[in-house]
Amino acid sequence: xxxxxxxxxxxxxxxxxxxxxxxxxxxxxxxxxxxxxxxxxxxxxxxxxxxxxxxxxxxxxxxxxxxxxxxxxxxxxxxxxxxxxxxxxxxxxxxxxxxxxxxxxxxxxxxxxxxxxxxxxxxxxxxxxxxxxxxxxx
Amino acid sequence: xxxxxxxxxxxxxxxxxxxxxxxxxxxxxxxxxxxxxxxxxxxxxxxxxxxxxxxxxxxxxxxxxxxxxxxxxxxxxxxxxxxxxxxxxxxxxxxxxxxxxxxxxxxxxxxxxxxxxxxxxxxxxxxxxxxxxxxxxxxxxxxxx
Numbered sequence: 001x002x003x004x005x006x007x008x009x010x011x012x013x014x015x016x017x018x019x020x021x022x023x024x025x026x027x028x029x030x031x032x033x034x035x036x037x038x039x040x041x042x043x044x045x046x047x048x049x050x051x052x053x054x055x056x057x058x059x060x061x062x063x064x065x066x067x068x069x070x071x072x073x074x075x076x077x078x079x080x081x082x083x084x085x086x087x088x089x090x091x092x093x094x095x096x097x098x099x100x101x102x103x104x105x106x107x108x109x110x111x112x113x114x115x116x117x118x119x120x121x122x123x124x125x126x127x128x129x130x131x132x133x134x135x136x137x138x
Numbered sequence: 139x140x141x142x143x144x145x146x147x148x149x150x151x152x153x154x155x156x157x158x159x160x161x162x163x164x165x166x167x168x169x170x171x172x173x174x175x176x177x178x179x180x181x182x183x184x185x186x187x188x189x190x191x192x193x194x195x196x197x198x199x200x201x202x203x204x205x206x207x208x209x210x211x212x213x214x215x216x217x218x219x220x221x222x223x224x225x226x227x228x229x230x231x232x233x234x235x236x237x238x239x240x241x242x243x244x245x246x247x248x249x250x251x252x253x254x255x256x257x258x259x260x261x262x263x264x265x266x267x268x269x270x271x272x273x274x275x276x277x278x279x280x281x282x283x
Contacts, residue, residue, distance in 0.1 A: 004159035008166035015170030022173065052174040063167040065174055114172045117246045121166045124257045128162065131264040132155075135271070 003061070008125045010060035015118035021067040022050045022111045026104050033099040041089035045097040047073035073098055150194060151267050157187050157227050158260045164229045165252050168244050175240035179249065181232040190227075 025048050035045035048070040057064040075098045083092030161182040168179035233243035 004156075004163045008159075008163040011163070011166040011170045015166075015172070018170070018173070052171075054171045054174045054177050062163055063171065065170045110173075113246060114169075117169050117172065117250060120250060121162075121169050121253055124253050125162055125166070128159070128257055128260045131261055135264060135267060 005125045005129050007060055007062040009122050010057070011062040011064050012118040012121040012125070014057065014060070014064035014066060015121075016115060018050075018052060018065045018067050019111045019115040019118065022052075023108060023115075025050050025070055026108050026111065029099045030101060030104050033097055033101055033104075035097055036085070036094055037087040040087065042087055042095075044077060044087070044095050045099065047075070047097065047099045049073055146195065147270055148267070150191060151263050151270070153191060153194060155260060155263050155267075157182060158256050158263065160227050160229075161256050162253070162260075165249055165256065169246070169249050169253075171242075172244045172246055172249075173242070175242055177241075178231050178233050178243045180229040181252070183228050183230050187227055 029047050032045040037044050049072075050067045050070050052065055053068045054063050054065055056062075077095040077098050079093040080096055081092055082088055082094045085094045088094045164180050164182060168177075171177040171179075234245035234248045236245050237243040
């Protein structure tokens with residue numbers, strides 16, 4: 001029984017880790033929202049998106065989650081006319097990164113919410129376990 | 139009788155606490171996979187568990203009071219001692235009210251409600267267990283002390 005609660009906490013902990021990776025990737029995207037190429041006609045920073053996968057963790061004994069890596073967002077870059085820019089192509093256009101700060105902020109919020117939900121699971125499991133331990137005291 | 143877990147009230151409470159612990163684990167899996175594409179949440183099959191409790195309390199077809207036995211549904215079946223500790227505790231897929239575009243059917247709010255429910259039930263059980271232990275203690279105390 002208590003091993004079930006331990007598994008619950010283990011699964012929630014992997015959720016915390018996965019969501020923090022997601023927040024990190026979002027932060028990387030936001031930090032590089034204005035990164036452009038410095039060679040003429042080169043590609044700017046391309047947005048990254050985390051890939052989540054459910055797997056059965058034998059050590060934890062529950063279906064845990066992990067971020068298996070990140071995939072590049074292949075949506076097209078926006079063009080800006082700025083002939084004086086070092087990254088401008090022959091026609092004077094600079095490619096801007098495909099990071100949308102609005103999307104990233106929404107994603108960050110969602111990650112935060114999921115993180116808090118996992119914390120809530122850990123807190124509840126801990127309280128339940130302490131309840132059982134308190135049986136020994138009374 | 140010396141072992142308190144053999145008293146049917148205690149074994150019933152123990153079974154329920156086991157089920158609630160298992161349910162907490164299942165919900166934790168759902169919450170951990172809240173961002174996994176295609177993930178469908180699970181929950182404990184309450185009806186099957188209720189049937190197990192009925193059997194344990196001695197109202198069902200198989201098993202005597204205070205213990206579970208494997209169900210005998212065919213004349214060729216043999217009654218086997220032991221088996222899984224709680225045969226009624228099985229998880230089944232139970233998608234929440236919304237499914238996102240990536241096929242994920244976990245709604246955090248609904249899972250949080252289930253977590254609160256499980257915790258409340260569990261704490262009720264711990265309280266009841268404590269009270270029952272108190273009764274035993276009262277009964278075993280020397281008179282006038």
